[in-house]
Structures are given as C-alpha cells and as structure tokens.
Amino acid sequence: MAEMVEKPRAPHTRGVARTLITAYGMVVYAIFLIVFVYAIGWVEGLVVPHTIDDGPDAPVVVAVVIDLALLTVFAMQHSVMARPWFKRRWTRIVPQPMERSTYVLFATAALALLMWQWRPLPEQIWNVENTSVRVALYAVSLGGWALVLAATFAIDHFDLFGLRQVLRNQSGKSALPSAFRTPMLYRVIRHPLYAGFVIAFWVAPTMSWGRLLFAVGTTGFILVAVRFEEHDLVDTFGDDYRTYRSRVPMLVPRIGSRAR
Numbered sequence: 001m002a003e004m005v006e007k008p009r010a011p012h013t014r015g016v017a018r019t020l021i022t023a024y025g026m027v028v029y030a031i032f033l034i035v036f037v038y039a040i041g042w043v044e045g046l047v048v049p050h051t052i053d054d055g056p057d058a059p060v061v062v063a064v065v066i067d068l069a070l071l072t073v074f075a076m077q078h079s080v081m082a083r084p085w086f087k088r089r090w091t092r093i094v095p096q097p098m099e100r101s102t103y104v105l106f107a108t109a110a111l112a113l114l115m116w117q118w119r120p121l122p123e124q125i126w127n128v129e130n131t132s133v134r135v136a137l138y139a140v141s142l143g144g145w146a147l148v149l150a151a152t153f154a155i156d157h158f159d160l161f162g163l164r165q166v167l168r169n170q171s172g173k174s175a176l177p178s179a180f181r182t183p184m185l186y187r188v189i190r191h192p193l194y195a196g197f198v199i200a201f202w203v204a205p206t207m208s209w210g211r212l213l214f215a216v217g218t219t220g221f222i223l224v225a226v227r228f229e230e231h232d233l234v235d236t237f238g239d240d241y242r243t244y245r246s247r248v249p250m251l252v253p254r255i256g257s258r259a260r
C-alpha cells in the first residue's frame with residue numbers, strides 16, 4: 001500500500017483527474033440549478049407539475065412525521081457537512097477541490113428527496129382571493145428568491161457552489177482562503193440569503209398546513225444554523241466578525257440604519 005502511495009504519478013493521469021474533477025463540479029452545479037429552480041415552483045405552487053400541496057396521501061399524523069423527518073435530514077446534511085471539523089475529516093476521503101461540489105451534491109439530493117417524498121397537508125389556513133393582492137404577494141415571495149440569488153453573488157456565487165474550486169484546480173492553482181465580505185446587502189443585515197428564504201416561504205397568497213409546516217421547519221433550522229455559522233465565522237475572522245456582528249442586525253434591517 002505504501003509503495004502505491006509513493007509511486008510517482010504520470011502527469012497525464014493528473015491531467016485526466018483534474019478534468020474529471022472539473023466535469024464533476026460542473027455536472028453537480030447543473031443538477032443543483034435544475035433542482036433549485038424546480039424547488040421554487042414546488043414551494044410557490046407555480047409552473048411545475050408536482051408541488052408542496054400534492055403527492056402521496058397519508059393520514060395527518062403520518063404526514064407530519066414523514067415531513068419532519070425529511071426536514072431533519074435536510075437540516076442535518078446542511079449543518080454537519082458545513083462544519084470545519086467535518087470538512088477536515090471528509091477531505092481525507094474526498095479530494096479537497098471536490099469538497100464543496102460534494103456538499104452541493106448532497107444538499108441537492110436532500111432537497112430532491114424532500115420534494116419527492118413530501119406528504120401534502122393541502123387544507124388551507126388562508127387563501128387571498130383578491131387578484132391584485134395575490135399578484136403582490138407572489139411578487140414579494142419571488143422577490144425573496146431573488147434576494148437569495150443576489151446574496152449568493154454578493155458573497156461569491158461560484159465559490160459557494162464549488163465551481164471556483166474545481167476551475168482553480170484545473171489550472172493547477174490551490175484553493176483560495178475564505179475571505180470576509182460585507183458587500184451591499186451584507187451591510188444591511190448579516191444573513192440576506194437566509195432572510196430571502198424566510199420571505200419566500202412565509203409570504204404566500206395561499207397558505208396550506210403543509211406549507212406552514214415547511215415554513216416553520218425551515219425558519220427554525222435557519223435560526224439554529226445562523227448560530228453555528230457565526231460561531232465558525234468568529235473562529236475564522238475573529239474581531240472583524242465580532243465588530244461586524246455588533247454593528248449589523250442578523251435578519252431584520254434596522255429602520256433608518258445606513259449602509260457602511
């Protein structure tokens with residue numbers, strides 16, 4: 001085994017491996033985009049054939065148990081695989097440049113599983129009938145999704161989804177260290193991406209019990225995830241992040257606050 005490790009690798013093998021890693025990163029990103037766009041339609045009940053309010057029938061208690069289990073799988077995958085201790089162990093198995101793409105692949109699988117196996121609770125809690133108000137609510141909700149997308153670009157879209165890592169590896173460069181950023185939206189609140197999800201999930205012209213369960217579950221997860229994420233950000237960026245946290249609110253902008 002030791003002999004195999006020490007054996008020099010032919011340059012063309014490394015080249016092929018790099019190309020395969022790049023292809024992997026790109027395929028994962030493409031799959032993520034398709035599933036994510038589908039998820040917008042699934043939550044909003046727009047365009048796609050299968051939405052949050054349809055799927056296999058189940059008694060209410062069974063549906064709640066299955067849906068909570070699916071939300072837990074989703075939350076655990078995001079929480080555990082994002083932690084630095086997990087990444088350190090994981091990159092002993094998965095090559096470093098593939099780590100983020102693999103995270104994205106597992107996150108996409110957890111989301112696809114959730115949508116596929118979700119048990120509907122379609123009874124309505126509210127249903128706005130006025131067309132103008134419905135359109136306005138859809139616009140705000142879709143604005144939440146747009147905020148999610150804008151936040152990914154503000155932080156670093158291609159780094160968040162693993163493409164930068166595989167492309168740097170392709171050109172023989174090592175991974176960039178994490179950089180602390182407070183661009184645009186991040187001067188108003190610390191977590192615009194999560195705020196976008198909260199807006200998208202809660203602002204609904206029609207709120208079923210199923211969508212409410214989804215909104216409560218994901219919002220609860222976000223409130224916990226923020227604490228883990230900020231703990232890691234303080235570990236990485238120290239006083240820069242502490243000062244930022246003391247100046248900028250978490251999810252709700254301060255009235256009258258100015259971007260710095």
Ligand SMILES: C[S@@+](CC[C@H](N)C(=O)[O-])C[C@H]1O[C@@H](n2cnc3c(N)ncnc32)[C@H](O)[C@@H]1O
Nearest residue numbers: 151155179180181182186190191192193194195
């Ligand atoms: C899915 S993004 C969510 C970012 C942020 N929580 C939000 O809601 O906008 C999670 C990644 O963003 C990184 N991150 C969060 N805030 C950051 C900042 N101000 N500068 C650089 N990276 C940040 C975290 O370390 C984590 O890897």
